[in-house]
Each structure stands twice: as C-alpha cells, then as structure tokens.
Amino acid sequence: MHSFTKILARGLLAAALLGGVSSAAVAEMVFNKGNGAEPSTLDPHKMEGVPEANIAADLFEGLMTYDAKGEPSPGAAESHTVSDDGLTYTFKLRADEKWSDGTPVTAADFVFGWQRLVDPKTGSAYAYYLDPVVNAEDIRNGKKPLDALGVKAIDDRTFEVKLNAPTAYFISSLVHQSTFAVSKANVEKFGDEFIKPGNLVSNGAYMLAEAVPQGYIKLVKNPNFHDAANVKIDTVMVYPTEDIDAELQRFKAGELDMTYELPSQQIPSLRKESPDEIHITPYLGVYFYAYNLTHEPWKSSPELREALSLAVDRESLIKNVTQADQIPAYSFVPPGTQNFPTWEPEDGKLTQAERDAKAKELYAKAGYGPDKPLKLEITYNTSENHKKVAVFIAAMWNKKLGVDAKLVNQEWGTFQNTRNKKEFPDIARHGWIGDYNDAFGFLQLELGTVGEQSTSGYANPKFDELMAQAAKATDPKQRGDLMQQAEKVMIADLPVLPIYFYTTKHAVSPAVKGWVDNVQDFHLARWMSVER
Known part of the structure; x- marks a missing residue:
C-alpha cells in the first residue's frame, strides 16, 4: 500500500473506532499500480501509447470493451447487427449507459466522437483508424466535410456505421480508445480543457478525480456506470515512472500492487525468489x-x-x-x-x-x-x-x-x-x-x-x-x-x-484477485479486487 494511503487508512480506522467514520469508509478498496511513462494526454482521440491506453480503458467504455480475460466483449453497445452485404453495422446502446455526470450516453455522442477523431483539426495520429468507414480517409485528408462520415444516430440509442467494404476485424477493433465516444456537451463546454479533473466526464467504471504531473493519477469509482454494483475496487492510484528499478523497489515495499515492467537484469533472480508474483507471458x-x-x-x-x-x-x-x-x-x-x-x-x-x-x-x-x-x-x-x-x-x-x-x-x-x-x-x-x-x-x-x-x-x-x-x-x-x-x-x-x-513482464501482488494473463495485456480494474 502506498505510504500516504497507509496513513489515510490508519486515520480512518482511528476515526471509526471513535465513532466518527462509518465502517464503509474504512473498507475502501485501493489498487496501486505502476504505469510506465507519464501519459502525454488523457484525450482518448489523441492518445498513442500503452500507458495512456491503460488509463483510458478504466475511464471510458467503447462500443466494445475487454472482458476479464482480455477478450473483446459488448461495452456501451449491448448488441449489434450486420447487414447481409457486411457493409452496415447497427449498434444498440445500453438503456442505462450514462456519463459520470448522470447524463445519458447517446448515439450522437458516438457520431461526435468519430467525427472528432477524423477531423484534421484534432490532429489525431490515429485518424487513419476509421479508414474502413465511408469517406473517413477523404475527411482526414481534407477532401470532404465531417458530416460526410458514414455514421448516423438513428435515435438516441441506435448508432449506424457504413463501411467501404466488408471488414473482418471491424468489431474487434472497437475496443480501441480512438473509437470511444466523448460527451459532446462536455467538450463544447470546456474545449481542450475537458480532460482536466473536475471537467472530464467519462462512461467507464471510473472517473478522473486527480492528476498530478510526475506524481499520480487518481481514478474513483463511477456511480453512474451501468455495472457499478459489480465493481469492487473503489480507487485506482496510477503512478507513472520511467525508473523501473525504483518501481520494483516500491512494489517490494508494498507501495504498489503491480509493476508496469521489470528490470531485465533482475528477472532471473525474481523468478527464483518470488515465482508466484512474477508474470511473464506472450504479448501481441x-x-x-x-x-x-x-x-x-x-x-x-x-x-x-x-x-x-x-x-x-x-x-x-x-x-x-x-x-x-x-x-x-x-x-x-x-x-x-x-x-x-x-x-x-x-x-x-x-x-x-x-x-x-x-x-x-x-x-x-x-x-x-x-x-x-x-x-x-x-x-x-x-x-x-x-x-x-x-x-x-x-x-x-x-x-x-x-x-x-x-x-x-x-x-x-x-x-x-x-x-x-x-x-x-x-x-x-x-x-x-x-x-x-x-x-x-x-x-x-x-x-x-x-x-x-x-x-x-x-x-x-x-x-x-x-x-x-x-x-x-x-x-x-x-x-x-x-x-x-x-x-x-x-x-x-x-x-x-x-x-x-x-x-509482458509484471510483478503482481498476491493480494490482487482476478488478474488474468492475456496476449493483449489489458487488465481492467473493474474485473479485479485487492484483498489485503
């Protein structure tokens, strides 16, 4: 457990014993994780690296998401259908899909998000990702207007996508953060500042509470998430670090529940000393x-x-x-x-x-x-x-x-x-x-x-x-x-x-339950618990 988290827990326990804090507060479940480099942005349409993607997967939910085994599964869309020619996909959003501010996630938010991704003004390195969609390539190259993109909100819960050709990987590709929706109202209200704590609204299992450069990013459970009742971890503390030796020492001291990586020179000895904590598995x-x-x-x-x-x-x-x-x-x-x-x-x-x-x-x-x-x-x-x-x-x-x-x-x-x-x-x-x-x-x-x-x-x-x-x-x-x-x-x-x-090379505490090694190396906090 991180040092200040330990201090907080002791304070809450003392207060509880005095009758000042409920037992629920004492039982807060915190997951402390190493996350590699300092994220360059929390904007899902401008992210590029794995450290950013890890955070986005907890903050947002696309039409598809990762299940506990790292496999694509239904996310914000509870179902989808495909036309006989393979060119039209129709997604039905969950009736209880909401942003963290309690407003509904609508098909119009996905239209807005996908248009924003291919908009040359956004400058997304992932703009090409939607090239299978009708007119996407021409839009990102400045040849057609945004409203020519082959997406449509049929109604609040129905999102339609038209493709240039049948695309075998299309559904599985929708786990990627570049295809996530962002709240149109939120972005229009705050502009580029929409990603800051206090401004950002998200539709994943967690919402952004704090972000301290070169310090930590704090995510807290989103009460408006459609599966909030089954999310066990209350708080995710994300610690960026480029010093992997220091990260390992923090793990050994109990300040981290998992590391982003392992120092290569220490892997042989770690495998001997702590075989149950060392996870080295094939990675795609x-x-x-x-x-x-x-x-x-x-x-x-x-x-x-x-x-x-x-x-x-x-x-x-x-x-x-x-x-x-x-x-x-x-x-x-x-x-x-x-x-x-x-x-x-x-x-x-x-x-x-x-x-x-x-x-x-x-x-x-x-x-x-x-x-x-x-x-x-x-x-x-x-x-x-x-x-x-x-x-x-x-x-x-x-x-x-x-x-x-x-x-x-x-x-x-x-x-x-x-x-x-x-x-x-x-x-x-x-x-x-x-x-x-x-x-x-x-x-x-x-x-x-x-x-x-x-x-x-x-x-x-x-x-x-x-x-x-x-x-x-x-x-x-x-x-x-x-x-x-x-x-x-x-x-x-x-x-x-x-x-x-x-x-992949992680050290994972035995206190972390629900961790499943997978080739995508995605481990969403919503599927895990920490039992100290």
Whole structure:
C-alpha cells in the first residue's frame, strides 16, 4: 500500500473506532499500480501509447470493451447487427449507459466522437483508424466535410456505421480508445480543457478525480456506470515512472500492487525468489527499430538496412539482456496472430555466423568499411531497459562492422513527437502492440497513406495494393494469404529492423484477485479486487 494511503487508512480506522467514520469508509478498496511513462494526454482521440491506453480503458467504455480475460466483449453497445452485404453495422446502446455526470450516453455522442477523431483539426495520429468507414480517409485528408462520415444516430440509442467494404476485424477493433465516444456537451463546454479533473466526464467504471504531473493519477469509482454494483475496487492510484528499478523497489515495499515492467537484469533472480508474483507471458507485440526513410543513407540503401539487421544477434540479446523469454523477430507480425499463416524469412533460417558474414558483404556493398565507418544515432525513450538494448546493439554493430553509434534518449512525450514527425536522423526505437488480434493492425503501419504513425516513411505501391486487396477479402484464408504476401514485400524492403516479439513482464501482488494473463495485456480494474 502506498505510504500516504497507509496513513489515510490508519486515520480512518482511528476515526471509526471513535465513532466518527462509518465502517464503509474504512473498507475502501485501493489498487496501486505502476504505469510506465507519464501519459502525454488523457484525450482518448489523441492518445498513442500503452500507458495512456491503460488509463483510458478504466475511464471510458467503447462500443466494445475487454472482458476479464482480455477478450473483446459488448461495452456501451449491448448488441449489434450486420447487414447481409457486411457493409452496415447497427449498434444498440445500453438503456442505462450514462456519463459520470448522470447524463445519458447517446448515439450522437458516438457520431461526435468519430467525427472528432477524423477531423484534421484534432490532429489525431490515429485518424487513419476509421479508414474502413465511408469517406473517413477523404475527411482526414481534407477532401470532404465531417458530416460526410458514414455514421448516423438513428435515435438516441441506435448508432449506424457504413463501411467501404466488408471488414473482418471491424468489431474487434472497437475496443480501441480512438473509437470511444466523448460527451459532446462536455467538450463544447470546456474545449481542450475537458480532460482536466473536475471537467472530464467519462462512461467507464471510473472517473478522473486527480492528476498530478510526475506524481499520480487518481481514478474513483463511477456511480453512474451501468455495472457499478459489480465493481469492487473503489480507487485506482496510477503512478507513472520511467525508473523501473525504483518501481520494483516500491512494489517490494508494498507501495504498489503491480509493476508496469521489470528490470531485465533482475528477472532471473525474481523468478527464483518470488515465482508466484512474477508474470511473464506472450504479448501481441513486436519490438523493433525504425529507419528514417525520409533521410539518407537509409532512403536509398536497402543493403545498409539489411546489413544492420543481420548483424543483430537477437538470440544473444534475449539471453543476456532482456531475459524474459522473448522470441527473436525477423518478420513483423507476431506468431499466433489470428488467421495469419506463419512464415519465416530466409535471414531467420541462417546461423548467426552466416548472418554476420552476409552483413559484412552488404555493408561493404553500401560503401562502408574501416576507411569509411558509418556514423548514426539511435534515438529511444527514457528507460533503462531500452538503454540496455541500444547499448548492446550498438556494441554488436561496432564489433562486427565498425559502426560508430551514438545513443540519444528523450522523455516519452518529446520522443513520440520526434518519432511521428520523422525528426530522428537515423534510427528510432519502436514497438507496436496489437490494437486488436489481427495482422492488419500491424501491417497498416507501413501503408503509404497512414500518416504520422508510419514507422519509417515507407511507401511501396505493391505493398499498398496487396493490403487493399486483403481489406476487401471476405474469405479468411485468402485474406491471410494476401497479408502474408504484403508482409513478404515489406520485409524484403526492410523499412524496419525487427528485434523480438514481446512478452509482458509484471510483478503482481498476491493480494490482487482476478488478474488474468492475456496476449493483449489489458487488465481492467473493474474485473479485479485487492484483498489485503
């Protein structure tokens, strides 16, 4: 329990013994959680990172939400129907769906939220997310007005969506925070200040009580949530921290009930000392480096990009640095992704000695060698784990090829902007967690039309065409085969350097009940309890 929470609990207990406070107040259930970097925003339409998404999942509820096992399930919409041609989705909102101020959540709020997402004025990096919806791409590119978006409020409880083509992943994609509604009345009243404590209204299990920069975010139970009677945790204290060693110490001291991450060097000993508290499980995500293809030499030298990729000994990196059972990555879509056939690039079939020899040949072919060493920068967001990976990779490149790599770290918000704007000179640390369990959610990052979330500024018409065909395909096998072909084109071009497929790494107190490991790594507080 966090120190000031302990003090508060002692004070309440003393007061209760004196008859001044009810027993209900003493029984308040608090969940103290580590949450990684300081969230850059609490606006669901402007969020990008996992730390922000974790908070949004407790504050808001989309048409779909995550169940206790991390699977998509009905959220604000109690049901939906699909037309025979697969182009029209009709959602029926819950009759008791309310904002935290007690006003009803209406279909008009979803219309407003989705229009706000694709509005160029909003500047959302996730504006492309609604591209399957009629006219969404043209609207975000300034070619059509907002009211042309293929969404409609049939009545207060009926929300209609029209798609360009049948979209297999559409329903599962609606768990993502970019598709959440926001209260139109609330946003119009406060403008950009609507996300502040005291202003923000939300429709999830919790509402925002406090937000102290570099301190904590306090969420309290929302009495107007449609399932409030079954929500056990009263207060969620979210503690941002980029110092994962300090986070672990707070967990060991009982100040945190879970950590966002674990220091890689301590994982072997933690597994021995506290096996029941350590949760390391497969994660639907890929850790990679992105080349800036808007800059030279990366733009015009596929040989150089491949040479650096080959020279990374992923197995050694995982064994000696990350130490959390990650899987070496030579492709981009994680293994086990639904309806996507597994394949392995040729480079992944070589021994590391063979990869190193090929790397030296390609490095020389690109015009580099002892008399002309490559100089580059690796830009990463502040994290001891990211730093260790960068140090290890830079050392490998130097030893094998003579590359002179400089490491540059930035705090999370600055780093996101640097990466999105392609302002890093050479290579940026990157990672992508599936917004839903489908290969399209990964591969769309390499589309020439995706905008700021393009990892590298990559554009290949052949890749784009295969992805367009996959988006229209209704047969799961045909769709998966088309996306596999697209990934093969992309991996041959190597706009990115895949390093490993993620695992999640948490320490979780035995007091936390209802925690279920899942590949999406979503653990909504509404499904859990804390029994101290």
